[in-house]
Amino acid sequence: MYRLTRQTTHPAVWRVATAIVWVADRKHTLMVARNDATGEIKYFLTNATAEPVARILAVAFRRWTVEHLFRVAKQEVGLMHDEGRDDTGLMRHLTLAVVVLGFVAAHTERLRGKNPDVTMEQVCRALNVRCAILFRRRRGTGAIQHTSDVIQYHQRRNKQATRSHKKRRHKRVT
Known part of the structure; x- marks a missing residue:
């Protein structure tokens, strides 16, 4: 039995069975993981037979x-907004998008110390407003207030969803 705690939604307990199988004359490990709370079953096949099961599960999950990070990168930092004509421009664009995503992730972790419910999307919105102020774009207080209201709305909604999810999960377990 393995307890996976570094998941984005909640810690989960998975029962895992392993078996050695041969695929195309090569040794592999087949793992079947079953979630105790939900009954969900996941299958994993790996050729890293020397690795401990706990490490393979950590990577798989x-x-x-x-x-999620790719979705955030596409939606918030413009990962897919390149219209270049050659590989050099594409690589520069992808590099810049990943650097921005790393910057946002670092600020998200820093802000989670003060407010554990903050998400990367909310940090992106707040940084967009801050950049607009720094670069002196004509952005009135109405736009800044609107962005602040949107961030607060999402935080309230996420808190409510978390409470609801925990209630439903508790009912399933008991």
Whole structure:
């Protein structure tokens, strides 16, 4: 039994069974993981047979985190907004987008110390307003207030969703 705690939504307990299988004359480890609370089943096949099961599971369950970061990068920092004609421009654009995403992630972690409910999307919105002020774009207080209201709305909504999710999960477990 393995407890995965570094997940984005909640810690989960997964029961895992492993078996050695041969695929195309190569040794692999097949893992079947079942969530105790929800009954969800996931299958993993790896050729890293020397690695401990706990490490393989930690890597396998990081998939959602990576997908979430790509979604944030596409929506918030313009990862897919390149209209260049050559590979050099594309690589510069992708590099800049990843640097911006790292900057946003660092600020998100810093702000989570003060407010644990802040998300990367909210930090992006706040940084957009801050950049507009720094670069002296003509942006009235109405736009700044609107962005602040949107961030506060999302924080309230996320808190309510978390409470609701915990209630529903508690009912399933008991």
